[in-house]
Amino acid sequence: MELKEFKKGNFLVINLIGRVDTSNYTELEKKIIEFIDGGEKEIVVNFSDLVYMSSSGLRVLLMALKKITAIGGKFHLCSLKENIMEIFEIAGFTSIFSIFNTIDEAAK
């Protein structure tokens, strides 16, 4: 997994690259907590270069969504590949996350 972030207006966009699984999800967890604790209240996670995510990754996203929702911020996801979207549907995550097709739509 690789992670690259940049600012787009008020939003912090996080590009997730590669695979998030049980062997590396703590890196993602640590980074996201750093961003939120550092004052980021509007975050977009861009999935366009992510090929795989297991329940460990989903747990990190749920934790982040709860944290940001509690402080009145926004936590948006975009550009999920079909197989990852299927996992979100099975997990019932499509009803609690705001999911967009593109970064532009997500960072509005």
Added chain:
Amino acid sequence: MKEKTLTIVNQIEQLEEMAKTLEALSDEWNIPMDIMLSLNLVLEELVTNIIFYGYKDKDEHKIIIRFSFDDKIIQIQIEDDAIEFNPLLASEPDIDESIENRKIGGLGIHFVRKLTNSIAYERTNNKNILTLTKNIA
């Protein structure tokens, strides 16, 4: 019938080995990568459970994963000597809860159920043997 056996040990770093094997099988057996990624997820959830919760000692244990494919159905069998665990008896998570009340665990076995076509469990000679099948459309 095509067959492949992968033996790993109870260390989380072995997930990478598992992912590589599935990627290679996708090529060798001409199975779409999307299906292999689903099976990768199923295996990761099961193997992670075994590694994290299955052993009372700190010793090295083998986990044997057998794949077979007959052009229509891929079968995966996981054999381990961990404590008895029948995933078919695990409770279902509530996937309709609000953000505040949504639980952070319990999704793994739910994925296993939803992403496979059959699951059979047996406990023989102090081993868990879980057999899964996935139909290739």
